[in-house]
Amino acid sequence: MPNDQPPQRTRQYLRKARQKARRIGLEADNDEHAAQLLEELGIDVLSDDVSLTNIGNANPEKAVQGSPEVGERVTADFMLNDADRLAEVHAIQRDLIRRRRVRLFLLMLRLMFFVVLPTFLVGRYYYTEAADMYETESEFVIQKSEAAGASGLGALFSGTGLANSADSITVQGYLTSREAMMRLDEEYGYRAHFQQDFIDNLQRLPMDASLEDAYKLYEKNVKVGYDLSEGIIHLEVIAATPEASQAFSEALIGFAEERVDDLSKRLREDQMKGAMGSYNDAEAAMLEAQNTVLGLQQARGVLSADAEIAAQMSIVNSLELQIEDKLLSLAEILDNPSPNEIRADILQREIERRVERVAELRTKLTESSNNNVSLATISGELMIAETNLMTRQLMLQQSLELMESARVDANRQVRYLSIGVSPVAPDVPTYPRKLENTILALVIFLGIYIMLSLTVSILREQVSV
Numbered sequence: 001m002p003n004d005q006p007p008q009r010t011r012q013y014l015r016k017a018r019q020k021a022r023r024i025g026l027e028a029d030n031d032e033h034a035a036q037l038l039e040e041l042g043i044d045v046l047s048d049d050v051s052l053t054n055i056g057n058a059n060p061e062k063a064v065q066g067s068p069e070v071g072e073r074v075t076a077d078f079m080l081n082d083a084d085r086l087a088e089v090h091a092i093q094r095d096l097i098r099r100r101r102v103r104l105f106l107l108m109l110r111l112m113f114f115v116v117l118p119t120f121l122v123g124r125y126y127y128t129e130a131a132d133m134y135e136t137e138s139e140f141v142i143q144k145s146e147a148a149g150a151s152g153l154g155a156l157f158s159g160t161g162l163a164n165s166a167d168s169i170t171v172q173g174y175l176t177s178r179e180a181m182m183r184l185d186e187e188y189g190y191r192a193h194f195q196q197d198f199i200d201n202l203q204r205l206p207m208d209a210s211l212e213d214a215y216k217l218y219e220k221n222v223k224v225g226y227d228l229s230e231g232i233i234h235l236e237v238i239a240a241t242p243e244a245s246q247a248f249s250e251a252l253i254g255f256a257e258e259r260v261d262d263l264s265k266r267l268r269e270d271q272m273k274g275a276m277g278s279y280n281d282a283e284a285a286m287l288e289a290q291n292t293v294l295g296l297q298q299a300r301g302v303l304s305a306d307a308e309i310a311a312q313m314s315i316v317n318s319l320e321l322q323i324e325d326k327l328l329s330l331a332e333i334l335d336n337p338s339p340n341e342i343r344a345d346i347l348q349r350e351i352e353r354r355v356e357r358v359a360e361l362r363t364k365l366t367e368s369s370n371n372n373v374s375l376a377t378i379s380g381e382l383m384i385a386e387t388n389l390m391t392r393q394l395m396l397q398q399s400l401e402l403m404e405s406a407r408v409d410a411n412r413q414v415r416y417l418s419i420g421v422s423p424v425a426p427d428v429p430t431y432p433r434k435l436e437n438t439i440l441a442l443v444i445f446l447g448i449y450i451m452l453s454l455t456v457s458i459l460r461e462q463v464s465v
Contacts, residue, residue: 017045115445123438131199132429136245138235139421142167181218242425249423257417275406279399286392293385319358326351
């Protein structure tokens with residue numbers, strides 16, 4: 001049972017009504033008029049079938065009621081015979097085919113202009129005009145000479161890339177810096193190499209190129225990578241000839257090794273300076289202690305307190321032996337029933353003189369007077385001075401050892417490069433990669449075309465709604 005409710009006239013409904021009215025030959029002033037004419041003819045606007053047969057099946061009386069002119073024309077259309085209707089259908093089909101071919105032709109034309117032609121130009125450049133470039137690869141690792149017996153975290157990470165990560169990152173930054181490029185240009189003519197005539201215009205460096213232009217080319221042709229887990233630095237150098245590529249790579253490795261050695265140069269110089277200062281101070285202190293000992297010896301008139309004490313003690317011992325002999329002789333004399341008193345007095349006086357001498361010598365050893373200083377005091381002073389002298393001599397010896405060790409460290413290379421892969425010049429060009437670059441250009445241009453097409457379609461849809 002047909003639905004008597006009129007359809008809701010949305011923008012999409014009105015647009016389809018205009019298109020269907022144009023295709024069946026109805027002349028409408030606007031979209032609303034086209035929708036009205038189709039509704040009066042009883043034609044379903046939303047239906048995809050727009051054949052004249054369906055128009056014939058529609059209610060002609062309803063069409064006539066709307067507009068006399070339209071009714072007459074539609075009634076005339078309804079009175080067409082089958083051959084005319086079939087010819088009209090074929091004409092509509094041919095028109096649809098023609099429109100599809102035109103759209104396909106325009107699509108192919110756009111693809112040719114926006115995708116195929118740019119890809120062809122890029123491929124032509126890579127295959128016929130692009131100059132050959134040669135890439136030299138090398139790998140090296142920074143090593144540090146550590147003292148034996150290292151312990152703690154230093155020994156734990158000494159065999160990993162973390163031990164020298166700071167040095168490796170510093171070298172990586174140096175190799176990609178303007179300083180390295182300027183030195184390479186001064187010593188090996190880096191900019192002049194890329195200004196040669198056989199290099200194509202896109203890759204050639206202009207004769208009046210600035211330092212910034214040369215550095216941009218340097219960043220493009222010198223690639224430095226650092227593997228943190230292994231501690232290996234990868235160096236890739238691109239040049240127009242294999243010999244230049246190898247020479248530039250070897251030069252950069254040499255620059256990196258010098259920079260690595262300079263990282264610890266200031267530290268070693270400071271250590272050497274400190275060791276020299278310590279040695280000079282120890283030598284001055286030792287000379288001062290030696291002068292103190294010499295001054296005491298000259299002031300006291302004693303070369304060696306131990307020798308003086310030993311000499312004095314030998315005299316005391318000799319006198320005490322003589323006293324013992326005299327005492328024995330005196331005892332023998334006094335043992336006689338009639339002792340010789342003269343002989344006994346002589347022995348007694350000799351004993352007393354020797355005892356006094358022994359007492360005088362012992363007093364000289366331990367006690368000081370206004371005119372003389374005891375040997376004990378002299379011995380103590382000399383012992384302190386000599387002990388200080390020995391200490392200063394030991395400190396001087398240690399300072400000398402430290403200075404020699406610092407001199408050895410200053411003269412030897414603490415950090416150095418160990419090359420794992422040496423730079424070897426390639427015998428075939430590395431760049432350009434003709435097929436890969438051409439395919440990449442095709443993908444890029446096709447992607448740009450699709451994005452622009454989608455953008456235009458979306459904007460057109462928004463404007464027409």
